[in-house]
Amino acid sequence: MDGLALEIGEVMLERGIQFELDGQEQNAANVYRDALDLKFSHSVNRTETLTRLGKIVLWQGEPEKALSYLEEAFNRGNFNIWLYFPLCEALLQMRRYEDGLERCRLWYNSAEAQNDRYQQAQAKLMEGRLFRQKGDADRALQAFRDSDQIQPGGLSAYYAGDVLFEKGEFEMAIRYIESYLPNGEGENLAWANEILRSAKEQLSLR
Known part of the structure; x- marks a missing residue:
């Protein structure tokens, strides 16, 4: 008993x-x-x-x-390492960006120590989202690129393409968006196609 x-x-x-x-x-x-x-x-x-x-x-x-x-x-x-995603997501939604970024660094270091490339990519993706919400587009873009380098063609490519489009770097935006499209789904896929169309249209006007 x-x-x-x-x-x-x-x-x-x-x-x-x-x-x-x-x-x-x-x-x-x-x-x-x-x-x-x-x-x-x-x-x-x-x-x-x-x-x-x-x-x-x-x-x-x-x-x-x-x-x-x-x-x-x-x-x-x-x-378990998978705690970091909902923890950082909650901090993002509450606009506690610095706390979220601190947890992301711990997340990435833990994933690196475990040689877990998926979690490394996820940590960098979340870092990019936090920087972007904070208003730091340059550091957000670097984090998205780092994530995409670890695991190409995922959501990080979509976010990188979106930031590049906003910065007016249309050719690079197209490259990232096109790498995302085969894996895209839902609203992100619809928006990715819109970014692609708009970026090509902007280039044609030059």
Whole structure:
């Protein structure tokens, strides 16, 4: 009985994960909240529960509330590297740009130490978004280019092309946008095609 009591947090965590897999995010969030009132046999599982709950709350449009869970997970120290994305996204949405950039640097360094190129690219992409929202287009562009160099043709290429278009560097904008198009989807793809059309039109007027 004592062993079960110690593991009840883990039982709830697994139940929440199953709800997530079934697309039932609200049920998952409710289970994760209940789990946090219980004991866990392993500290890392409480950290994962905080991370998963924070991620769901963020996607539900409550970055401030999400940040309370995500920062608690971060401060515990025993978190998975994928915590950094929702953590930085929450800071971006709350316009806490310097805090977000500091976390991005930690994210990139951690990914580099793990030789995880996907996470390195994601960290640079987020860094670019933070710089852009902060109003620093030049540093944003450099971060997007760094990300694209690690993993070419993804969202970083789209963002680089968008910034270059705004700066009037139409030829370079076209190069980045064309590299993004095969992987593009949704609203970003529609806007990428519009950037491409407009950039070519601007060049034809020269």
